[in-house]
């Protein structure tokens with residue numbers, strides 16, 4: 409269905425933005441992607457091939473008011489998807505201003521500009537992150553729920569990876585409090601709070617999705633700071649044994665890009681917006697070792713190797729409770745890890761060959 413209206417996607421030339429682009433162009437008669445073409449994500453600085461040709465790309469920074477003035481003088485979006493962000497979790501500790509500028513100042517600059525130009529949209533969709541939970545909530549064998557916080561260095565140095573006598577709980581915005589454990593996570597939670605408050609004040613429907621680890625074709629293998637699945641493909645393709653941090657049993661919820669795209673589209677299409685954040689994952693978790701083995705097998709690479717190395721600040725386990733998004737949006741992830749890897753590998757091969 410084509411609506412005679414306009415949609416704006418910040419960060420629209422990125423991995424998720426490109427996956428959405430043709431579907432948004434089918435739904436709206438004018439789609440604009442505002443993107444700075446960050447060199448870390450777009451090393452060539454060119455318009456991505458995966459961005460649908462019907463989408464108008466405006467190259468600019470979301471934290472720059474003049475960019476917004478030029479854009480909103482001619483264009484009033486009915487729906488805004490706010491995807492633009494600096495996304496390096498580890499990197500954000502040493503480049504915190506860079507992350508805060510793009511993610512926090514970028515969000516407030518956008519909100520001010522929308523208001524200043526009387527371009528307040530009907531709906532504002534934010535792609536948040538499971539990072540906001542940090543280490544999340546755990547339950548002891550007595551049933552007591554607690555928030556352990558980041559694992560101390562001494563614990564990791566002793567090779568004690570899990571919290572003894574307790575089990576992690578799945579991430580669910582309705583029951584688990586956010587406890588950010590990285591600067592990136594702090595900026596993502598700030599985005600959520602800014603968008604929620606602003607939307608409430610101006611009668612905008614705001615929808616927030618907390619995405620787990622998204623992977624799939626379109627995620628650049630050139631960025632060393634994000635995209636562990638693409639990185640594993642890179643190593644396995646070179647017939648290297650993939651190194652596994654800790655004991656390899658770190659749990660992650662790897663959700664395929666098409667599933668994430670469909671969750672975001674369900675939020676764009678929903679009759680009314682859910683008033684609370686929803687978690688988007690694959691419906692379960694895999695250990696990093698399982699993911700690495702699947703990729704190694706695909707490439708005929710040697711078995712992954714547990715190194716016992718660790719990175720202070722890494723979250724031990726993360727996966728989403730998929731039920732609320734299923735109830736509220738009818739969203740259900742459809743792509744298995746094996747099928748997802750089979751789709752990712754040829755993309756990584758083509759990118760690296762090129």
Ligand SMILES: NC(=O)c1ccc[n+]([C@@H]2O[C@H](COP(=O)([O-])OP(=O)(O)OC[C@H]3O[C@@H](n4cnc5c(N)ncnc54)[C@H](O)[C@@H]3O)[C@@H](O)[C@H]2O)c1
Nearest residue numbers: 419422423424443444445446469470491493535537619622
């Ligand atoms: N990919 C994941 O696993 C994942 C998980 C959780 C949340 N998210 C969130 O989803 C969103 C999109 O992520 P992605 O995976 O597509 O990342 P991406 O890096 O591929 O895309 C982000 C895009 O934003 C652009 N950008 C960065 N700073 C900008 C700025 N100041 N002004 C304008 N454009 C800017 C980049 O050039 C890039 O094209 C982000 O908000 C991210 O926090 C992603």
